[in-house]
Amino acid sequence: MLLRHTNKEIKPRKALTVNPAKTCQPIGAMYASLGIHNCLPHSHGSQGCCAYHRSALTRHFREPVMAATSSFTEGSSVFGGQANLVQAINTIFTTYEPDIIAVHTTCLSETIGDDVNQIAIKAVKDGKVPEGKHVIHASTPSYVGSHVTGFSNMTKAMAMYFSKSTGTPNGKFNIIPGYVEPSDMAEIKRLVKGMGITPILFPDTSNVLNGPMTGKYNMYPDGGVTAEELTATGDSIGTIALGATASADAARALDTRWKVPCQVQDLPIGLGATDRFIDALRKAAGVSVPDSITGERGQLLDIITDMHQYFYGKKVALAGDPDHLIPLVEFLLSIDMMPVHIVTGTPGKNFEKRIREMTDHLPYPVNVKAGGDLFQLHQWIKNEPVDLLMANTYGKYMAKDDDIPFVRMGFPILDRVGHSYFPTVCYKGGIRLLEKILDALLDRLDRDAPEESFELVL
Amino acid sequence: METISVLEDRKNQIYRKGQDSFDISCEKKSLAGAVSQRACVFCGSRVVLYPIADALHLIHGPIGCASYTWDIRGALSSGPELHRMSFSTDLSETDIVFGGEKKLEKALFELIEEYEPKAAFVYCTCIVGIIGDDVEAVCKKVAAKVGIPVLPVHSEGFKGTKKDGYKAACDALFKLIELNRKPEKQIPLSINILGEFNIGGETWIIKEYYRRMGIEVVAVMTGDGRVAEVQSAHRACLNVVQCSGSLTYLAKDMEKAYGIPYIRVSYFGIEDTSDALYDVAAFFEDTPKIMERTKTLVQEEVKTILPELSALKKDLTGKRAAIYVGGAFKAFSLIKALKHLGMAVVLVGSQTGNKDDYALLREMCDPGTVILDDANPLELAKYVMEKDAHLFIGGVKERPIAYKLGIGFCDHNHERKIPLVGFEGMENFAREVHETVTSPVWDLVPRKAFNRAISKKG
Incomplete structure (x- = not known):
């Protein structure tokens, strides 16, 4: 009972944050x-x-x-x-x-x-x-x-x-990935290139914070967007900002200064948001979607249909950054799960509005809070228990105390590896996300199954 | 990485035994622009006070300082765990303009009512020092109403180094003792343990030794700490201070105020642990039984661990180690412990050592050993490569550097998970060193190429 100090009774708190869901x-x-x-x-x-x-x-x-x-x-x-x-x-x-x-x-x-x-x-x-x-x-x-x-x-x-503008478009496309893992940045680049578009992705921590072990210590690893690439952003044919909170400002600034047309899309987490991202790329660059990407989409869809019976009606509590949570909630709803408690530590009205738009029509109440904290999330869980918790490592206290299946997602993850090497964005990332969710749910099913109904095949 | 220059201004903070004349420069602020491994005043105070488990620890400032210190140090408690929660006033822009006193007061009342802590510590962060909140006055006001000690900790980050944070924490502890100072009788054959934080359960090991010696431990400051115990500390006969920097200030204050003498000890390694216990036993020379019991204890314990140590030593003899730790006192013990395992220390450095510490280090080390004060990662990597070390002992920021270089690592800082104090701690330490140094994973590293590069350079 690490969090024995979380009580069920919810009182208004104005002057303090307990167990933060953000940092500075x-x-x-x-x-x-x-x-x-x-x-x-x-x-x-x-x-x-x-x-x-x-x-x-x-x-x-x-x-x-x-x-x-x-x-x-x-x-x-x-x-x-x-x-x-x-x-x-x-x-x-x-x-x-x-x-x-x-x-x-x-x-x-x-x-x-x-x-x-x-x-x-x-x-x-x-x-x-x-x-x-x-x-x-x-x-x-x-x-x-x-x-x-x-x-x-x-x-x-x-x-x-x-950024500078020479007046001659360079045919490239600016992509701003937002506060995601190096693996996510690499995956977004891979997909954009797969569409036949040359991206300038910034910032780009792939190959900086998930670099190989070489036996040498390099103060400046191989990855990262270069000064030349950043300079060229003023000549790009467009900018896609992934996530309103982390990426929109830079895209709008390039639009205002150099008339590089920008659009703000959700982070491509899950099927729907990735579809919109691909579609935006297709339209903006005037390219068609190659079969390889359509194939990846089909694989994600295939897993969803194969396993949808295990998602049905599962209640989920979520904590994370606004740009991650908005498409994630959409994704969970689309696979018939029930996101019931949603907290981000980052303040801002848009977050609650977006979540409300997605959840208002649901037949069950949804708690949502921007500028909230994990203490509040835990209180909500105590009042309305859930079947799955998705949060950064700090979620593990709640998961342990209330015995909730737990999927680590977001920043920081202090107790597991893999997050910086495998993406959770785009279709491939969607597959990994589903795998993690299913593993958590099915491990629990196996653990709790009485011997007579403990099934080999699920 | 072929050549790494050393900052001109830092030349005096690096010493090579047998090559340079000894006049190491230390105890100075890090050079602006250096990639220093050091922290701030707040960090020093937070690590010292944090293990007091039945106290409220409220961080007054913007959210970051609370987020970064939320339960990162595994200071175990055998009872309450209020210290593992993160409480922050989470100051926002309006608070910076209009002051944070009201928010602080409200937060304190709310939290004290809710959790009924035995005392409250209010940590001042940088910003509090700048906006001029009268934290002292708020604490007094709240204390008068709630009837528990509410103590400000003057730990504004910019007011010095981590050492100054230790002092601020000691001031708060001393005040806490003073608040309860009644003319109570001294407890015979009793000590306080200072500078021991129960990482991985270390306090429990040491307390057990003293119990077997027939000595009562009045208060541990602050491992597995309780307010009531701290408030009885003035009744002990002797203060036994571990960890060079952190609690010597308090020992000095208590000597002045209550006439309690203090001794400095270390519980790392066989020699130092034995010395520590013998020194304490010698203090109570009027009760010769204590010395007898101590001798038996040491003999039994050493006998228990020697066979395994000798076995491990066979593999470790001749291996080279680099040490970079917070306090120099820890480095002394580590050098001795490593020598016990047949290993040579080729680099040793600290964040907070003083001139005397470095003079002693010089005496202890073999010729050619590099001695560093307030090192940066480039210097550490340079000397580790140059000296071809097999093992790096340090903290969280050093670990990935060691791994990138393809050598073993042992955490001797906050993030160690197993107890390293006392006799069984020495056994754990030897095992950990053995595991990492002899691990087959280093054979997978492109290390031979790396060694060739080094020999070319030399």
Whole structure:
């Protein structure tokens, strides 16, 4: 009974968050920055922020995570962090030799009013930024939004800093994958290429945070979107942002600045959302869907029909990021499951609206909350038990306490591997997701079956 | 990775025994822009106080600081588990503008009513120091109403290093003791255990030794800690302090205030554990029975583990180890323990060591050993490769670096899952080292090529 402190009685809570379903902006910015080739993320704040973010990302990806910090002192918090940042830029370029430094702020540097843009300009003027190297930056105050907001802000910053328009379209397509696993980014790229489209995917952490073991330590792994690719985003024929929370801002900024037409789609999780993504690609690039992709779709559909009898009427509790949960709820509904409790830690009205649109017509009540926490989710579960829980690793407390089949999904996953190597997006990812859900449900069925009805064939 | 330059400003923080004149520079803030492995003040306070299981731990700040420290350190409790919940005031933008005092007050009242903790700790994060919340006043007000100690922990991240966080935690613990200071009788033949956090159940092992010696343990600070025990700490005869940095401040304060002397010990390795127990027994020399029992205990325990240690030693003799840990005191013990296993230490470093610590390290190490203060990953990787180590002992951020280099790893930090203290801890440690160093997986690594590259360089 790890969570013996969760009581059934739900009282309004205004002043506090218990067992959060989110974390702060800077870690999202750091994760996005790692998706740029030869880039060192830089945390403009106290040393602890950087250490915590690196540790959290390391635990999730099980890969070395590099980032530098301005190492604020009491002095810098009184007189401003300009001297620290200028020194840091100098140190980083001379010692760690990245091509790009991606600076994000913290609650501390935001509140004391450091103007990172001005400091970056000063660093260039003072000759601290070598020819051909770049310092980009995003404002990521920890007291606004969540880790997803930070990811969005840094993604927008990289597009705005690098993108240029030569006036000649390059025939490429910008794809913004959002706060997903490196494996998901690779899968989205594979599918887009399979459609005969050349993508510029940014940020791209594939081959950065799921790289191979080589016996060598590379500070800058092979993957990541390059500066040249980011520059070319202004000449692309279009942008598809996957997920309104993590990706829309960057796509809209490219539209406004360079008239690169953008559309915001749901993350391609499940059949319907992937169909819409493929269809959007088809229309925007004027290509047809190859048989290979139609075949993958058919396989996903095949598993759904093969196993649908086990999904029917199963109640599900969900916690995660808004961009993941919206298509996931749609997917679960389409296979006859019942998402009854849905929580995201990230604040924002659109999330609840989208979920309500999908669930209002259902004959059972659905609890949904943006800016909620896992304590609230657990209370809901205690009042209305579920057959399946899908959440990040922190869901395991609830799963253990209330003996609920559990599928790990989202960030962070601190106790299992595989998530950074196998996708959950697109048709292939849908197959994996179903496999995980089925495994959890059927393992439970087997475990609880009395001997006389313990079946070999399911 | 053929050449890695060392930061010019950091040259004095690196020492090679037998090559450089010894004047290591330490106890200074990390250079801005360095990829430091260090954390912040809050981190120091949080790890020290967190194991007190029947206290409320409320983190006053934006959500990140609470999220990153939610149950990541396996400090076990034999009873209540309130410490494993994550409580945060989750400050938002309006709170930053108008102040967070009201929110804090409300949160404290709500939580104390709900969970009836025996005391409450309020951790101040960076932002609280900047917006100027009078946390002291709020705590006083709440304490007066609810009748339990409500203590501010002044752990604003930018106000120093992790060490300053230890001090802030010690201040809070001292206040907690002071609040209960009645002229109570000293408990005969009793000690407090300081700087022991019950990772993997280590506190229980040590307490059992003292029980067998006939010594009463009044309070453990803070492993498997309880408020009432901490508040009786002033009744003990002796403070036994483990872990170099963290609780020496409290021992000094208690010596001044209550005349309780303290000794510094370590429970890692056979020599240090025996020394620790003998030192405590010697303190109670007026009761010679204690020394007799201690001698029997040590003999029995050593006899139990020696056969296995000798067997493991056969495989480990001549293997080389690199150590990078938080406190230097731990490094001393590890060097001794590794020598016991026939291994050579080729690199040793710490995040928070002082001049005396490094002088002692130098004496303990063989010629050629690299000694580092506040190292960055590039330096660690460089020397590990150069010295061709077989084993890396460190924390969460070092693990994937060791694995990328294709060498064994042993977590000697928060994330260890098995107890490493005492005699049985030494046996566990030896097994763990043996398992990883002799694992066949390293034969799969493209290691020979890597070794050739090294020998070319040398």
